Amino acid sequence: MLELLLIIVAMAGLVWVMRREAGALPALGVLAVLGLIGVVFGAVTVGILLWLGAAAVAACGLPTLRRRWLTPRLFAAFDKAAPKVSETERTALEAGSVAWDGELFSGRPQWQRLLDFRNAGLSEEERAFVDHQCSVAAGMCNAWEIARERADLPPELWEYLKREGFFGMIIPKRYGGLEFSAKAQSAVLQKLAVNETLMVTVGVPNSLGPGELLLKYGTEEQKNHYLPRLADGREIPCFGLTGPRAGSDATSLPDVGIVCRGQHNGQEVLGLKLTFEKRWITLAPIATVVGLAFRMFDPDGLLGDTSDLGITCALIPRDTPGMDIGRRHHPIGSPFMNGPIRGKDVFIPLEWIIGGPDMAGQGWRMLVECLSVGRCITLPSGASGIGRYAVGWAGGFTRIRRQFNLPVADMEGVQEPLARIAAHAYIAQAAVMQTANTIDHGVKPAVPSAILKSQLTEFQRSMLADAMDVHGGRTVTLGPRNYLGIAYSANPVSITVEGANIMTRNLMIFGQGAIRCHPYVLDELAAKDDNDLVAFDKAIFGHAGMVFGNAARAFTQGLGIGKSRVPFDEVAAPYAQEVSRLASAFGLCADAAMASLGSGLKKREMLSARLGDVLSNLYLASMLIKQWHESESVEHEAALMHYSCRTLLYRAEQAFTELFDNLPNRALAMTLSAVALPLGRRWHKPQDRFTRDIARAISTDSALRHKLTADTWNTQEAGQRDNPLARYNVLLADSERAEPLYRRIAKAYSQGELPAEALHPEQRVEAAWEAGLIEEDDAIFMRRFEREVLDMLSVDDFAFDAFATDKDRVVWHTT
Ligand SMILES: Cc1cc2nc3c(=O)[nH]c(=O)nc-3n(C[C@H](O)[C@H](O)[C@H](O)COP(=O)(O)OP(=O)(O)OC[C@H]3O[C@@H](n4cnc5c(N)ncnc54)[C@H](O)[C@@H]3O)c2cc1C
Numbered sequence: 001m002l003e004l005l006l007i008i009v010a011m012a013g014l015v016w017v018m019r020r021e022a023g024a025l026p027a028l029g030v031l032a033v034l035g036l037i038g039v040v041f042g043a044v045t046v047g048i049l050l051w052l053g054a055a056a057v058a059a060c061g062l063p064t065l066r067r068r069w070l071t072p073r074l075f076a077a078f079d080k081a082a083p084k085v086s087e088t089e090r091t092a093l094e095a096g097s098v099a100w101d102g103e104l105f106s107g108r109p110q111w112q113r114l115l116d117f118r119n120a121g122l123s124e125e126e127r128a129f130v131d132h133q134c135s136v137a138a139g140m141c142n143a144w145e146i147a148r149e150r151a152d153l154p155p156e157l158w159e160y161l162k163r164e165g166f167f168g169m170i171i172p173k174r175y176g177g178l179e180f181s182a183k184a185q186s187a188v189l190q191k192l193a194v195n196e197t198l199m200v201t202v203g204v205p206n207s208l209g210p211g212e213l214l215l216k217y218g219t220e221e222q223k224n225h226y227l228p229r230l231a232d233g234r235e236i237p238c239f240g241l242t243g244p245r246a247g248s249d250a251t252s253l254p255d256v257g258i259v260c261r262g263q264h265n266g267q268e269v270l271g272l273k274l275t276f277e278k279r280w281i282t283l284a285p286i287a288t289v290v291g292l293a294f295r296m297f298d299p300d301g302l303l304g305d306t307s308d309l310g311i312t313c314a315l316i317p318r319d320t321p322g323m324d325i326g327r328r329h330h331p332i333g334s335p336f337m338n339g340p341i342r343g344k345d346v347f348i349p350l351e352w353i354i355g356g357p358d359m360a361g362q363g364w365r366m367l368v369e370c371l372s373v374g375r376c377i378t379l380p381s382g383a384s385g386i387g388r389y390a391v392g393w394a395g396g397f398t399r400i401r402r403q404f405n406l407p408v409a410d411m412e413g414v415q416e417p418l419a420r421i422a423a424h425a426y427i428a429q430a431a432v433m434q435t436a437n438t439i440d441h442g443v444k445p446a447v448p449s450a451i452l453k454s455q456l457t458e459f460q461r462s463m464l465a466d467a468m469d470v471h472g473g474r475t476v477t478l479g480p481r482n483y484l485g486i487a488y489s490a491n492p493v494s495i496t497v498e499g500a501n502i503m504t505r506n507l508m509i510f511g512q513g514a515i516r517c518h519p520y521v522l523d524e525l526a527a528k529d530d531n532d533l534v535a536f537d538k539a540i541f542g543h544a545g546m547v548f549g550n551a552a553r554a555f556t557q558g559l560g561i562g563k564s565r566v567p568f569d570e571v572a573a574p575y576a577q578e579v580s581r582l583a584s585a586f587g588l589c590a591d592a593a594m595a596s597l598g599s600g601l602k603k604r605e606m607l608s609a610r611l612g613d614v615l616s617n618l619y620l621a622s623m624l625i626k627q628w629h630e631s632e633s634v635e636h637e638a639a640l641m642h643y644s645c646r647t648l649l650y651r652a653e654q655a656f657t658e659l660f661d662n663l664p665n666r667a668l669a670m671t672l673s674a675v676a677l678p679l680g681r682r683w684h685k686p687q688d689r690f691t692r693d694i695a696r697a698i699s700t701d702s703a704l705r706h707k708l709t710a711d712t713w714n715t716q717e718a719g720q721r722d723n724p725l726a727r728y729n730v731l732l733a734d735s736e737r738a739e740p741l742y743r744r745i746a747k748a749y750s751q752g753e754l755p756a757e758a759l760h761p762e763q764r765v766e767a768a769w770e771a772g773l774i775e776e777d778d779a780i781f782m783r784r785f786e787r788e789v790l791d792m793l794s795v796d797d798f799a800f801d802a803f804a805t806d807k808d809r810v811v812w813h814t815t
Contacts, residue, residue: 002043010034010050018552019562021108021545024061028054063537071537078540079528081598085515088251091365096372096446098517099438104618105517107550107587109580111566114626119183119437126184130711133164134191138713139720141195143487144480144796151335153197162233167205170212175227182373182439186381186432187711193385194713194725196490200336203382204282205230207374208367208498210237210291210315210354217355217366226289226315238287240278240341241367248503250293251364257312259298262347270302272314272353274322274346282497285328285339290316291354292341293363303360310361313354322346333490371498372446376435379494380452383460384432385712386487387425389725390467392709393483394421395698396728398470399735400789405746407699407735408470412688415695417466419686422694423644424459425708430627431456431620447513451616454504457494464488479796483724506605509612514590514601519546521594547591551675553584558678571638572625575645578682579621582652585676586614589659592672596665607662613655621648634703639693642686649683657681701732724792731788738785741778748773762786 013030017023031054038047059065085093099117103109122130140157153161161167169185171177180188185206192199205211211230214223229235246253255276262271276294284290296312298304318325324342331338350357354366398409398418408414435448468475468488475484495501499508515521520543527536556562558581566576590611593601601608628641656676663669697704709725716726745761745768748754754767765786769779801810 002038002041003046006034006038006043006046006050010053015552015556018545018548019556021549023545024057027061028057031057061541063541066541067533067537071533071540074540075528075533075536078524078536082525082528085525088364092368092446092512093516093522095365095368096444096449096516097442098447099443099445100622101445101447101451101513101615101619102517102519104579104583104615104622105513105587105590106519107546107553107584109583109622111568111576111580114622115567115629117434117438117441117443117626119434119630122181122184122187126180126187129164129178129180130184130187130191133166134188135713135715135717136720137161137164137166137198138192138194139717139723141198142480142721143195143197143483143485144478146195146197147333147335147486148478152337153201157198158233161202165231166202167233167236168211168227168231169202169206170215171227171231172215175223175231177227177231182377182436183433186377186384186436189378189381190385190388190429190432191711191713193382194389196334196382196386196487196493197336199382199385200282200334200493203378205237207378208370209239209374210289212370212374213239213291213313213354213366214315216370217359217362219351219356221351222315222354222356235288236283236286237289237291238281238283238341239291239293240276240281240284241293242280243276243278248500250367251311253293253295253311255292255294257294257296257314257348259296259300259302259350260347261302264347264349269349271347271349272296274314274316274348275344276342276346278341280329280331280338280497281341283337284341285326285337287325288318290318290323290325290341292316293367296360303357306361311363311367312360313363313366314348314352315354316346316348316352320346320348331490331493333486333488334493369444372444372449373439375449375453375498376439376445377432379498380428380432380435380456382494383456383463384425384428386460387421387428387463388709388712390421390463390484391425391698391705392712392714392725392728394418394467394470395700395705396725396732397474397792399699400728400731400792401472401474402742405742407739409695409699412692414470415691417470418695418698419643419691421463421466422640422698422704422708423647423686424463426640427620427624427644427648428456428459429708431623434623434626447509447517447615448619450499450504450508450512451612451619453498454501454509455616455620457491457501460494461491464491474793474795477795479798480722481794481796505612506609507602509616510590510608511602511612513612513615514594518590519543543591547588550584550588550591554581554588555675555678557581557584558676560679568625568629571633571641572628572645575621575649576625578649579618579625582614582649582656583618585656586611586618589614589656589672589676592668593659593663596663596668607659610655610659610662614652614659617648617652617655621645621652624648634707636693636697636702636704637707639690639697640704643690643694646683646686646690650685653677653681653683699732701729701736705732727788727792731785731792734781734785737781741774741782744768744773 014027017027031050035047035050035054038050060070100114103113137160140154146153165178168177169180173179189199189203192202214226226235230237241250243253243255257272257274260273261268264271274294291313293311293313296309298307298309322343323346328339353359398414399407401408431452435445435452438445464487467484475482478485520539523539527539563577564580566573568576593607593611597604624644660669660673712725714725714729716723745764748768749764753771754764758764758767765779765782768774801807804810
């Protein structure tokens, strides 16, 4: 009996020590004391076994002992197995900073650290800009006119954007810019997402490009010259990295700059002769200044001994002789300015290198260092903004569109996509605003930027497809009345640019995160490179403690024992505890995958993607939990919170099971599965009751609908373009009164109390009034309401030859 008790207490004690990553000493203490009890009280065999265990722990766990025999052996093995990190990868790894992503990677996220990123919201100036300037800009847009009639934004809108400083949101005030916080930039772009061309046009100059590169690396002269001119739109920038041969693998660019002497402003100076071919460059057709990435060579040694200086970035005015610029590509769906740039033997002085000649060869580092912030803001904000409008439009349309005598919003088949749109929008808003908030606290989120870019643009794809589906033919038919179809067709742009999603998901999130965010791997690699045994010992045994800790936490919490303490209310706390549990499981599986596959993991992209999916879903859930914690919730929001968290946790567990199904080492896979999910999967897709609740809320004049569509263009001012969202909002407010009238009239019609030929709703209203079934003011109300509904349901039609650009080749068929 005592033997059994000692074994149980020893195991519980060791698990307790492991869960806390308390180190070898407490473990040693537990085993030694229990061993002593065993020997003294007659359980001698177990007592001795426990002492042997204590001796093993001491030999392997106490630094002074293990450094004599174990650490050198581990060091040698690590030296052989550790993946070689290329210079390019090292640059990417060193870029940006680690925050909540690192907490998740540790497997023991400290929620207070996330809450410490306090969110002060927008400043008064930023709030006023979002409320006023963004509404004015949005109110100048009609998607059809921009996409099909002009293939451009209207000139008065360009003028307004320049005048109001939209292109200088990231530029400090001392250079004439708006110097907005990351949150404000995001809020602006979310509001402008009402039109994708507008969003991209404003987003790009405020993202990775000349403005940001100059701010960070430019010489004083370059800053003083360009930044004020970029801020007020006198200069329109573009940045050319991609070419026909170098897409995702941007460092393979074949564009060259050869150091040579040449003429500049009538003088012979040292400079570069550039030959390049770039394509798909946003804003290029109208850009006045081109940021260009190229490989710099100094074959004649004019600058020194190095011949291949590496990737370099320069700023080149459009009118530089030899620049071939101005032609346009036609991005799918959206006519934002995009085109090729070519140049042969274009001579520029060395001073045009961003940061001056000293920054020759530093281009790749500059780009990856800047990428994290812009990639976190621009496209994710576009996705979140589209989500806000999708909620507003889809909820509005499905309430006023009646089929089978019911609003289609009340049909369960429609409620499913409606709830999905709402959840995607809700998660996207939380993720983008909370991550922007960390940027405002000085974080440069490298891994979250890849998560947000790929996950949120995939949400965007899903939201747009769902919104199209619930609109039926209403948004399939293009024309000035269609507010959705063009955004839908332009969606692949977001999927592809700033790191195409397939590559980002498969290669970057985990591939970069595994080393970048891991609490120990970078230190281990550095210790290996420095041949520093003590540093290696510290890192590798810290790492070992983390592995045991993650295994113990994942397993016990998977059994429901010792849930982590979290500082949240009863709605969010269970989800936060599950994020913590799955983070431990993730940490364990990430280490196991790295250890078992070594450098081969890089090639096993499908495995790497699933690990990335776990991390992504846990990251998004964490942002949601923080957002919930910080904001006042409204009626029905709890249903949306449950739905969203369950969806994310379901997806995380799904990724785990797919990982276990496919890990090549089957024994390892089964062990991991047993430790990480000891009772199997816990999370299923959200229940239908949440779906119904959410769908109803977003298709009625509810507080939840208003919250989800906050900071959109939702007003209709005189002189503005038609605003369908504002009109839906009015209709939804009125539909509370209309619905009982509809029901009364429909019942009367079905009971034969109204003439059978009253087939149109308008005719039935008249008939019901004449029959005394409804009051006169109800009839007046319903006439107006029906008129508005019919107008919102209407689509455009065109002359027979309207779509042919070559009218001479139109065949009229009937003549
Ligand atoms: C409308 C538009 C605007 C753009 N604006 C700019 C701009 O302003 N400046 C600029 O420099 N560039 C710009 N680009 C280029 C853009 O950044 C690239 O399109 C993008 O990097 C992907 O390159 P690619 O299209 O050549 O795809 P490819 O590299 O040919 O990739 C094809 C597919 O393979 C996948 N893939 C590639 N490598 C891997 C991998 N290792 N693992 C898994 N999957 C992989 C990709 O995800 C993609 O799905 C723009 C592109 C478009 C379409």
